[in-house]
Amino acid sequence: MATGISLLAFIAFYLLYCSSKKMTTMGNLGFEQPIGAHRKASKYVGLALMIFSLGLSCFYWGIGSGTFTFFIILMTVASLVILLAPLRLLNYRLLGILFLCSILFETLLF
Template identity: 70%
Template sequence: MVTLISLLTFIAFYLLYGTSKKMAFVGELGSEKWAGEYKKIAQLTGLALMIFSLGLSCFYWGLGSGTFSFLVLLMTVASLVILLAPLRFLNYRFLGILFLCAVFFETFLF
């Protein structure tokens, strides 16, 4: 569940980051071009995913802890996206390996 919340938060923030004018366009994932063409739809989708992720977080951890955990997760994801996107580290291979490791750790260690 934590991995799903993290993944939804990442997708939501990356969509919102893709609609920003300050984004350094790298085009690694392919969603950047779509977000640039359909800015309003991408913003609404990103906000909907962000709210859904917040709702899942509050459902999983409770209202206070879920909100705090979501904000910490959002700050972490936002920092990583802003730092790693211009360096072209965010590609399908890196994100796939990261997601599989997170699922493995969540399943077998927790």
């Protein structure tokens, strides 16, 4: 569940990051061009996913700790996106390995 919440927060932040006017379209993941073409819709979808992720976090961990955990996840994801996207290190292979390890650790440890 924590991996799913983190994945939703990542997708939401990446949508909002790609739909900003200051970001140059790089094309690391392949779907940045349609996001840049439909900025307003991408912002609405990103905000909806962000609110949905916050709701799931509050449902899973409770209101206080869920909100706190969501903001920690959001800060971590945002830092990684802002650092790795301009360096073109964000690709499907890295994200797949990261989330596969996260699912594996979540299943084995929790």
